[in-house]
Amino acid sequence: MTSPTMRQMWCEQPGQLEVRRRPIFEPGDNEVLVKIAYTGICPWDVRAFSGKSSSVLFPRVLGHESSGYVAAVGSKVKHLSIGQPVVADFIVKCGSCLACRRGRPNLCRRPTYQQFSGGYGDYTVLPQQNIYPLRPETNMQAAAFMEPLACVVRGQELLRLQPGEIELVVGLGPIGLMHMQVARTHGARVIAADLIPARLEKATALGADWTINPQETDLGAFVKDVTDGWGVDAAVIAVGSARLVEQTLPMLAPGGRLNIFAGIYPRDELRIDPNLIHYGEYILTGSSDSAPVNMQRALDFIQNGQVDTASLVSHLLPLEELGRGLEMVKNAEGLKIMMQINVES
Ligand SMILES: [Zn+2]
Numbered sequence: 001m002t003s004p005t006m007r008q009m010w011c012e013q014p015g016q017l018e019v020r021r022r023p024i025f026e027p028g029d030n031e032v033l034v035k036i037a038y039t040g041i042c043p044w045d046v047r048a049f050s051g052k053s054s055s056v057l058f059p060r061v062l063g064h065e066s067s068g069y070v071a072a073v074g075s076k077v078k079h080l081s082i083g084q085p086v087v088a089d090f091i092v093k094c095g096s097c098l099a100c101r102r103g104r105p106n107l108c109r110r111p112t113y114q115q116f117s118g119g120y121g122d123y124t125v126l127p128q129q130n131i132y133p134l135r136p137e138t139n140m141q142a143a144a145f146m147e148p149l150a151c152v153v154r155g156q157e158l159l160r161l162q163p164g165e166i167e168l169v170v171g172l173g174p175i176g177l178m179h180m181q182v183a184r185t186h187g188a189r190v191i192a193a194d195l196i197p198a199r200l201e202k203a204t205a206l207g208a209d210w211t212i213n214p215q216e217t218d219l220g221a222f223v224k225d226v227t228d229g230w231g232v233d234a235a236v237i238a239v240g241s242a243r244l245v246e247q248t249l250p251m252l253a254p255g256g257r258l259n260i261f262a263g264i265y266p267r268d269e270l271r272i273d274p275n276l277i278h279y280g281e282y283i284l285t286g287s288s289d290s291a292p293v294n295m296q297r298a299l300d301f302i303q304n305g306q307v308d309t310a311s312l313v314s315h316l317l318p319l320e321e322l323g324r325g326l327e328m329v330k331n332a333e334g335l336k337i338m339m340q341i342n343v344e345s
Pocket residue numbers: 042043044064065147148
C-alpha cells in the first residue's frame with residue numbers, strides 16, 4: 001500500500017523551484033497537521049529566494065503566511081479538532097533564551113524555521129503552540145495575513161500613539177496599508193504617502209485621512225500645512241530606504257516617534273543631524289517580526305473587522321505558479337499576491 005502524497009514547491013537552491021511530491025507529514029505527539037488553504041507571498045520570501053539572505057538555509061520550502069484546516073493532531077493535542085480553520089506561525093521560538101524569557105520572543109536567539117514544511121505546499125506540520133484557531137466564519141484569505149499584520153501591530157505599539165495624534169505612513173504596499181489601519185485603531189489620524197496612484201486610492205478606501213504623492217506635492221510642506229506647523233506625532237517607514245528615513249525625521253513634531261519598519265538592503269547608512277533627535281526629544285525605533293501576543297491581536301483585528309486584510313489581495317495564483325508570483329512581488333505588481341492551494345468550494 002502506498003502512503004498518500006502531497007505537493008511542495010521545492011527550492012533546492014536560491015532561484016530554483018520545482019513541484020515535488022512527498023508522503024504527507026505524520027504529526028508528532030504535540031504537533032498539528034494543517035491542510036493549507038492560502039499562503040501569501042511576502043517580500044521576505046523574494047529576498048530569501050534570491051539567495052541574498054545568508055541566514056536562510058537551502059534546500060527548503062518557503063512560505064510563512066498560511067491559513068488552513070486541521071487535518072490531523074498528535075496524541076497530546078486536546079483542544080483542536082479535525083477540519084477546524086486555523087492559521088500557522090512558522091517560527092518556533094525556543095522559549096528558553098534570554099530574549100524569550102525577557103519578553104521579546106520575536107527576537108528569539110534559537111528559533112527553528114520550518115525548512116521542509118513551509119507554506120508553499122499542500123500541508124505543513126507544526127507544534128500546537130504555533131497553531132491559532134479561527135472562528136468558523138473567518139475569511140481564510142483575510143486570516144492568511146496574521147503574520148504580516150502581527151509585525152505591523154508590534155510596530156504600531158512601539159510608536160505609542162495617543163488618540164488624536166497624526167501618523168505619517170510612508171509606502172503603501174500591503175504592509176503600509178495595514179499600518180494605517182492599525183494606527184486608526186489607536187485613535188490616530190493618518191497621512192498616507194506613496195508614488196503609485198492605485199495605492200493612494202486604496203489607502204483612501206481603507207480610511208486614510210489624507211493621501212499624498214510626494215512626486216507631485218512636497219511632503220514636508222504638506223505635513224506642515226495639515227498639522228498647522230506642528231509636524232507628525234509618529235511616522236513609519238514601510239519602504240527599505242535610508243533616504244526616506246532621513247527625509248522623514250525632520251517632519252516629526254516635538255516628542256515624535258519614527259519606526260524604521262522595513263529592513264534596508266543593500267546595507268546603507270543614515271546621515272541625520274543628532275540635534276534633531278536631541279532638541280526634538282524624538283524616539284527612533286525599529287521593529288522586527290512579532291511575538292505571540294501580537295499574533296493574537298492581529299487575529300482579533302482580522303476577525304472583528306477592525307483591519308480589512310481581505311481587500312489587500314490583488315491576485316490569487318495556483319501553487320504551481322509560485323515562481324510567477326515571486327516575480328510579481330519583486331516588481332511591486334498589484335498588492336498581496338496569494339497562492340490558492342486547497343480551497344473547498
Ligand atoms: Zn511575511
